[in-house]
Amino acid sequence: MQVIRNIREVQARADAERAAGRRLALVPTMGALHAGHLSLVDAARERADRVWVSIFVNPTQFDDPADLEAYPRTWESDLEACRKAGVDVVFAPLASEMYPEGADTVVEVLELSKPLCGAARPGHFRGVTTIVAKLLLATKPHLAVFGQKDFQQLAVIRRMVRDLNLDVEIVGAPTVREADGLALSSRNLRLDAEARRQALVLSRALDAAEGAVSAGERDGERLLSLVREEIARAPRARIDYAELRDPDTLARAPDRLGAATLLALAVFLDPASPGAPPGGAVRLIDNRVLQPSD
């Protein structure tokens, strides 16, 4: 496994692999790798001859400096995990390589970036689409794999890739969960034991909504009430948003659900003491596509 830090070098390596007729897959990450990332690596390997992982904690997608500061960095174990998973290249540029002096260009998906996490985290998706465009153009993969846990991110990236004519296939891979249902996230590392326990309300709320839809519930507001009740059971959980949206356009779902509908959740888990430092609350997201027609 080779670690490459330089854009020119990774482009030359991509050109050589392509010239040799090999199919390249990229798994873009911010490190702090867990089994969810490794499932993306597996999905990549099924579809390509070479699997590359990028590790870059992108400063421009953090709306909150404290959140950037607190984001977990686990470089040595990340490398070890990539080695074990049979990754061929880790692309790990410095910030000064991705944002050199005078860096002045942004890529933005205007409408799809507005609701949900875009409303809660101003500038977040502009940072995401800008860095993903830079990473895809640096590594020149045939395909790139993203997790469905970040549903809106995946939708925004698909739209960007289509709109810009980027000749890269975007693959969405299913969310990986702990045995008790918690969606894997690098941010889970920041939960204390009690917050970890209470974080289960996200998947439980999704289960409750899904169960209600299976039982015939079609009223959006009643489904959201169920979700809010479930989350209210956890005293340290605070809803950032809980919304029903069209899975393709992210437009608000109609009052009565007819077609497949995204239920998207963002919830803060507060630290034990109210006087905890900034960055103490951990924001988790999860989602489910409800299928009222099933």
Next chain:
Amino acid sequence: MQVIRNIREVQARADAERAAGRRLALVPTMGALHAGHLSLVDAARERADRVWVSIFVNPTQFDDPADLEAYPRTWESDLEACRKAGVDVVFAPLASEMYPEGADTVVEVLELSKPLCGAARPGHFRGVTTIVAKLLLATKPHLAVFGQKDFQQLAVIRRMVRDLNLDVEIVGAPTVREADGLALSSRNLRLDAEARRQALVLSRALDAAEGAVSAGERDGERLLSLVREEIARAPRARIDYAELRDPDTLARAPDRLGAATLLALAVFLDPASPGAPPGGAVRLIDNRVLQPSD
């Protein structure tokens, strides 16, 4: 010569040319081809095995709908000129191909797009960088050639390509002029005979400034006064801007010129009658890099 209208088709053609080891050059145009464009084709041919020209009047870079409406369309003679010039492929997509339903992504170079034409034409460079990114990613050239007449456009595109890690060499080609000095522009087609005559004040003003610098003048304000006097000789010419800027950063030049300095001009040529319809005034640009150290 092949005319391709479809993105998938042009990408497949690019892949085949690249697989065969051929070097591709793109000359992006909005049609209404003149000898200036053909000089870009020549510059492309010197550097590549295949020369492709794109012809697309990009709606998103026109801040004024009347200007878009009035922009010259000369499709048949454009094709003929490309054929004669030995162009291999003309990529001429429909607007619905470049901006399909739900198109939502913009590429923007924030600071470099602000002054000069960016200040005079809000949103113009965002339209330019968005369409140039889409065209480069559709046609996958090794290099692309742009004219130095559009100095800021060239600077903005170079910055975008660098920032996004687009693996395309950007070549700037010298401005081509009529025998009397007028810079070639598709917009010259819209000048009546008297406006055409008066349009000479642009190149004369640049000559006057250059002459003054050669004679030792270093004071920026006095150079701009010279420029304004020269343009005032043409009663139908109205200055949009006349500015001295750093050629790399486009920051304002210091009061006394020390290093190479961009003198950038935008001038409206008014139609004969004051009651002429909107789009009647023709906006021309020209520039010169002054070399006080020579």
